[in-house]
Structure formats: C-alpha cells, structure tokens
Amino acid sequence: MKPWIPDALPLSVLDASRLITPLGQAIAALSQYDGLLKGMVNAEVMLSPLTTQEAVLSSRIEGTQATVGDVLESDAGEQFDDAKNDDVEEVLNYRTALRRASREVEERPISLQLIRSLHSVLMDGVRGQDKQPGSFRTEQNWIGPKGCSIDQANFVPPNPMILIEHLEAFEKYIAGDDMDPLIQAAVVHAQFEVIHPFIDGNGRIGRLLIPLFLYCKKRIHAPMFYLSGYLESHRDEYYARLRAVTDRGEWNEWVIFFLRAVTEQANKNIEAASGIYKLYEEMKVAVRDATHSQHSALIVDTIFASPIFRIAGLQNSAEIPAASAHKVVQQLVEAKIVRCIRPGKGRRPGLYVFPRLLNIVEGRDIF
The missing domain is CATH 1.10.10.10 (Winged helix-like DNA-binding domain superfamily/Winged helix DNA-binding domain)
Structure with missing residues (x-):
C-alpha cells in the first residue's frame, strides 16, 4: 500500500445542498449549549467533571480502560495496580493537555507549535514516551492489525518527506475560513487524522483540536464542548467514516456524520x-x-x-x-x-x- 497523499484544502468536493440541513441542526444545538455555558458564572468549576469525562472517553477510544471514578480517585491520592495506573496516567495527561490548550488559545491561535507542545504533554511519562513526544514523525508509520507489515496495513499516512508541506497547509487552513466553522471543524479533525503527524497519540490530539477550533472561530464561548462521548459510543462508524474519506473520497458523508455528532452531543451536554x-x-x-x-x-x-x-x-x-x-x-x-x-x-x-x-x-x- 502506498502512502496517502492528503486532499488539498479547502476541499472542492463539499456539497452545500447536502450539508445545509444537518449544519442547521448542529448550529442550533451548539448555540443552545453555548448560551447555557455563557450563563454560568464559574463554568470551569461546575463542568470540571465533564472535562475529566472527555479525557476518559477520548483515551478509551484508543484502548485505555480507566473510568471517571478511577481518575477522580487518583486525584484524591489513591493508587492502583500498574496496569490501571498506566491507564489513569494517560487520561491525566490528556486532561492536562486539554486544560493547558484552553488557556493557550486565550493568548494565541492554534499553530503547529501549539500542537507539538500539547503532544509533548500527552505523551509525558506514559506508554509512547519513546515515540518522539512533541515532534512530528520522521519515519513512515501505518495503521492496521497489531504486528502487521506495511503491506498488510489498512491505511498508510503520508510519507514523512512531504509531511511538513501538508502540515503547513493544514495550519493555514485552520487560520482561514471555509463554508462554516462547524463544517471546517469536521475537515480539520479528519485531515489531521489523515496526515497522522505523530508516531502515537494522533487520535487524542485530533479530538482535542475540536473544541479549541470552535472556540477560536467564536462558535462557542469557551473551549468546553466535548465530542468524545458520541465518538466513543459510535466508534465503529467513526472509524469507518474516516476510512471512507481515504478509501472513496467520502468527505460529504464524513461531514454529515460529524454534524450529527455535534447535534446529539450538544443535546446531551445541555442536559x-x-x-x-x-x-x-x-x-x-x-x-x-x-x-x-x-x-x-x-x-x-x-x-x-x-x-x-x-x-x-x-x-x-x-x-x-x-x-x-x-x-x-x-x-x-x-x-x-x-x-x-x-x-x-x-x-x-x-x-x-x-x-x-x-x-x-x-x-x-x-x-
């Protein structure tokens, strides 16, 4: 299998007529959630458990087994066996990265430098700490069953020789405007996963970018809209939609899935x-x-x-x-x-x- 060459941004294949209805539903649901967020005097304190839950669920998509209770017990000073401690540490790193990112985007836009620094936090002292934390990969990686060769892979990300070229285009796309910030957020997340710039931790960083991007585009009042609950409960479809982007160019289908995720998760977050x-x-x-x-x-x-x-x-x-x-x-x-x-x-x-x-x-x- 040859390394994938990412589609140029902005995409030329998006069909506004197909996206308008799910986009309207997502905008309405997210606006209602954001209105609630604005009314909270100390939302960061009140919604702190939702931040922990996001860290747990985003990490669970990647295979950790820690629960919200485990993480909160760890916060209180509890210790577990080595396997659970490892899982909890990964979640704690994700939560730290999420909170640091929320502070960082108050001062500066999303950049490749910020993404690298968040990855360094994510991988600090946990499994994957030997896989160039905070650095974009300089070797070819691939995705597939554990232990498979590149020829058996389900997907091969871009060749590292062209990685920076596509990352710079990605950074420029984030700074610019597209059809709508929610549609653009869908493209940002999928394109990051397709580029797969790190040896490990790509999924978590890609999901972390969603609330940061929506905040920077002023679609939410604070970077506290978390999508991993929906993505974790629809994990098979989530991966299948991302695969369909590279296998068949199904960008519109991916965006529709993402907008539905925003709508349903916003309604759950409102509750x-x-x-x-x-x-x-x-x-x-x-x-x-x-x-x-x-x-x-x-x-x-x-x-x-x-x-x-x-x-x-x-x-x-x-x-x-x-x-x-x-x-x-x-x-x-x-x-x-x-x-x-x-x-x-x-x-x-x-x-x-x-x-x-x-x-x-x-x-x-x-x-």
Whole structure:
C-alpha cells in the first residue's frame, strides 16, 4: 500500500445542498449549549467533571480502560495496580493537555507549535514516551492489525518527506475560513487524522483540536464542548467514516456524520450542564445550611471540582481549619450530600464521594 497523499484544502468536493440541513441542526444545538455555558458564572468549576469525562472517553477510544471514578480517585491520592495506573496516567495527561490548550488559545491561535507542545504533554511519562513526544514523525508509520507489515496495513499516512508541506497547509487552513466553522471543524479533525503527524497519540490530539477550533472561530464561548462521548459510543462508524474519506473520497458523508455528532452531543451536554447548574445552585444553600460554615462557598466549589476526595483534600482546597474539617465532612454525610465509599483504616484515610454530581455526568446512577 502506498502512502496517502492528503486532499488539498479547502476541499472542492463539499456539497452545500447536502450539508445545509444537518449544519442547521448542529448550529442550533451548539448555540443552545453555548448560551447555557455563557450563563454560568464559574463554568470551569461546575463542568470540571465533564472535562475529566472527555479525557476518559477520548483515551478509551484508543484502548485505555480507566473510568471517571478511577481518575477522580487518583486525584484524591489513591493508587492502583500498574496496569490501571498506566491507564489513569494517560487520561491525566490528556486532561492536562486539554486544560493547558484552553488557556493557550486565550493568548494565541492554534499553530503547529501549539500542537507539538500539547503532544509533548500527552505523551509525558506514559506508554509512547519513546515515540518522539512533541515532534512530528520522521519515519513512515501505518495503521492496521497489531504486528502487521506495511503491506498488510489498512491505511498508510503520508510519507514523512512531504509531511511538513501538508502540515503547513493544514495550519493555514485552520487560520482561514471555509463554508462554516462547524463544517471546517469536521475537515480539520479528519485531515489531521489523515496526515497522522505523530508516531502515537494522533487520535487524542485530533479530538482535542475540536473544541479549541470552535472556540477560536467564536462558535462557542469557551473551549468546553466535548465530542468524545458520541465518538466513543459510535466508534465503529467513526472509524469507518474516516476510512471512507481515504478509501472513496467520502468527505460529504464524513461531514454529515460529524454534524450529527455535534447535534446529539450538544443535546446531551445541555442536559448534563443544566443538571449540574441546577445542582450547584441547590448545593450553595444545602451546604450552607448543613455546615453553617463561613467556608461553604469554597466547600461547594471543591466538591464540584473534586467529587471524590479525602478530608485533607477538602480541607486544603476549601481552606477549612484542620480542627473543623472532620466535623464539616461529617455534617455533609449526615445531610446526605456526600457519602463515605471507603472508611479510613490505619494510616489510610477515608474516601468520600459527591454522588449526585457523578450520576449526572455519567447519565446513570453509579453511586
């Protein structure tokens, strides 16, 4: 199989008559979600669990098995066996890259330099750390069954000799305008996957670019629209649509799939964000009434940002005096706001969960 030569951007094959209806639906759904986002005074705190969930799901597409609960327990200081720790570290790196990227695009546009720096964060100290983190590949890679040769590959990305040429064209396309930012976002993601500029980690970086691009094009108020939930639950179609782009030039079909993903994920995000916002407003009153603490506002922010925690973690984040921390947590337990999921034993501290928040994030009762 010969290395693929990416299509020139902007594409000449996009058919506006086929895209107009799904585009309108995606714009409406995303605008409704963004309106909700604008109304949140501290959206980054309230929607922090959704950022963690995005990191989990995007990494799961690549084969990790860590759950949102695993990651939040790790945040609280828990340790696991080597295999789970490896998975959790990959998710944590993705979340770090996502948060760093969100700050970076406040100051500068998306660039090849930014993409390389995010890849370096993504691959730091985890599986793949020996595969040129932060550097575009200088060797030919291919995609196919584990251990297959290039002749058995399903897809062979561009020859490294022409990689920079296509990456520079990609960077120029990101900076410019196309039919609509949502259509352009679909092209950006697929073209990045086709170019496959890194030896490893391409899928995660490509998905990370979606909210950054939509934010830079002012389609969303903050880079907090995450698509991996839909892509993970439709993984086979996701990969098939990307393959059809290179196998049969089915760009319109890919864009339609992407716009449907935006529509359905935006509607799910609206439901989750609305539930989180309502819960946050409720907890401002409930935590104050349960604890009568002058630190109640910080306690609420802390259990939203870290819905699985140890007492010491809550004490530090909410700036509660050490003498009061145990009493405050006990009051939260008695008010059924948090629950102990593992009592302390010996030197091992107890572990607590804010179940209603995680149940909203997961869309089901997990606690």
